[in-house]
Amino acid sequence: MTITARPADRLLDAVRGGAQIYDLGRLLTIGMPQSPNHPPFWLSMPRRHGDMVRADGGSAANDLLVMGTHVGTHVDALAHVSHEGRLHGGADAAQAQAGGRFTELGVHTIEPMLRRGVLLDIPAVLGEPCPAGYEITPADLDTAVTRQDTPVEPGDVVLIRSGWGRHFDHEDRSVYVGRDSGVPGISTAGAEWLAQRRVHAAGADTIAFECLRPGQGHASLPAHRVLLVEHGIYLIEAMALEELARDAVHEFTFVMIPLPLFGATGSPVRPLAVVGRG
Numbered sequence: 001m002t003i004t005a006r007p008a009d010r011l012l013d014a015v016r017g018g019a020q021i022y023d024l025g026r027l028l029t030i031g032m033p034q035s036p037n038h039p040p041f042w043l044s045m046p047r048r049h050g051d052m053v054r055a056d057g058g059s060a061a062n063d064l065l066v067m068g069t070h071v072g073t074h075v076d077a078l079a080h081v082s083h084e085g086r087l088h089g090g091a092d093a094a095q096a097q098a099g100g101r102f103t104e105l106g107v108h109t110i111e112p113m114l115r116r117g118v119l120l121d122i123p124a125v126l127g128e129p130c131p132a133g134y135e136i137t138p139a140d141l142d143t144a145v146t147r148q149d150t151p152v153e154p155g156d157v158v159l160i161r162s163g164w165g166r167h168f169d170h171e172d173r174s175v176y177v178g179r180d181s182g183v184p185g186i187s188t189a190g191a192e193w194l195a196q197r198r199v200h201a202a203g204a205d206t207i208a209f210e211c212l213r214p215g216q217g218h219a220s221l222p223a224h225r226v227l228l229v230e231h232g233i234y235l236i237e238a239m240a241l242e243e244l245a246r247d248a249v250h251e252f253t254f255v256m257i258p259l260p261l262f263g264a265t266g267s268p269v270r271p272l273a274v275v276g277r278g
Contacts, residue, residue, distance in 0.1 A: 018277035022249065024159075024203075024239045025073040025270035026168060033168060033176040034238075035207050037218060038068035069107070069266035075201070075258050076235040079105035080265040081221070081228045088232045101263025108260045110234060110267075115200055117157045117254030117273055120144040121245050122184075129163025133182025135211045136160065138193040141186075148250040154198040157254040160186060161241040165205030168238070177207060182214035191226035195233060201256075202227060203236030203271070236271060249275055 026032070028041055042065075049059045070076070079102035082093035087105055096102055122136050123129045125143045130136065141160075145151055152158055162184040167176040175181075183206050186194075191210070194202050202209070210223035227233040236256070244252075253274040258267035 014276055019274050020277055022243050022247075022252070022273040022275075023270065024241065024244070024273055026238055026240055028067075028072045028268070031173065032072065033170075033173040033207070034068075034071040035218060036177070036179075038070040039066070041067040041071050067268070069261065069264050069268065070237070072268055073236070073238045073240070073270065074266050075107065075110065075256070075269050076224070076228060076237070076266050077102070077105060077107035077110060077258075077264065078228055078232055078234070079107075079263075081224045083225045083229045086229070088229050102265065103263055106261070106263040107258050107265065107267040108262045110258045112258075113157060113201065113254060113256040115155060115157050115254050116153065117159060117252045118150050118152055119148075119159045119161060119241065119244050119250045119252075119273075120150075120152075121148070121161050121248075121250065123161065123163040124245070129166065130184035132178060132184065133212065133214045134162070134184040136162065136184060136186045136190055138189050141190060141193050150250045152194075152197045152199060155200050156197075157201045157203065157236075157256075158194060158197075158199045159203040159236075159239060159241055159244075159254075160190075161205055161245050163205070165240060165242055168205075168240075178212060179217045180215055182216075183208060183212040185209060185211040186223055187211045188222045188226060191223035195226060195231040199233055201234040201236060203239045205239050205241045207238050209235050209237050236269065239271065244273055249273065 044064045046064050047062045049061050053059045078088040085093050087093050122140050125140055164184055185206055256269050256271040261267050
C-alpha cells in the first residue's frame with residue numbers, strides 16, 4: 001500500500017511551533033463602565049448547586065445573561081449606524097429594520113476574522129497617554145506607522161491605542177466613560193485615513209472608538225459615519241491593548257469571531273492577537 005504524504009499546512013506548523021496569545025477582550029462584569037445608550041450587563045444564577053440534586057448526588061448550576069450587544073468589548077455591525085436615513089450601501093434604514101431584525105447588514109453577516117493586525121501605539125508617539133478629549137490626527141497615525149515600521153495594508157485590522165484603557169478598571173466608572181472630561185480618539189480626518197488604506201476593521205481602547213469632546217458625550221460620532229456607513233469598515237470598541245503596547249507587539253495575527261446573532265447591530269467579542277514564539 002502506498003501512503004501519500006499530506007501537503008504541509010504552514011499555519012498548523014506555526015501553531016505547533018508555539019504561539020503567544022494576547023487577550024484583547026475585557027472581563028464582562030456587573031457594573032463595568034459602558035455607554036449609557038445601551039442595556040447594561042447583568043448575570044444571575046436561577047439555579048444553584050443543591051437547588052436540585054439528582055439521585056446519584058450530582059447537581060448543576062445555570063445562569064441567565066442579560067446585556068446589550070454594545071457593552072464590554074464588542075464589534076459594530078454595519079447596521080448599527082445610519083446617516084440621513086440610509087445605511088451602508090444606500091439601504092433605507094427604516095425598511096431594513098422592519099420586523100426588528102437587520103437581515104442584510106446585521107452582525108451575523110460579519111465573517112470570522114483571521115487577518116493581519118497592526119497596533120498603532122499613539123502614546124509612544126506623544127511620549128505620554130493621550131489626554132482627555134485629544135483628537136488623534138493623521139499625522140499621529142503616520143508617525144506611529146513610521147516609528148514602528150508597520151505600514152497599514154488593505155484588509156488589515158488596525159487597533160489604535162490611546163492609553164485611555166488604563167481607566168477601564170478605575171473605581172469611579174465614570175472616569176472611563178469620560179462624559180465630562182472627554183475621551184481621546186480619531187475623528188473625521190483619522191477615519192478618512194483608515195478608509196483610504198481600505199482596512200477591514202478598526203478598533204480602539206475606548207467605548208466610543210472616536211474622539212469625544214468634553215461635556216458632549218456621544219452627541220456626535222462622525223468617525224462612525226465615515227467608517228460604518230460610507231466605507232463598510234467594522235469597529236471594535238473597549239479593547240484591552242495595554243499588554244500589546246507593553247511588549248511592543250505592533251504586528252500580529254488577529255483573530256475574532258462575532259456571535260452569529262441574526263439581525264443584531266453588534267456582538268460581544270473576545271479578540272486575540274497571536275504571535276509566534278522565537
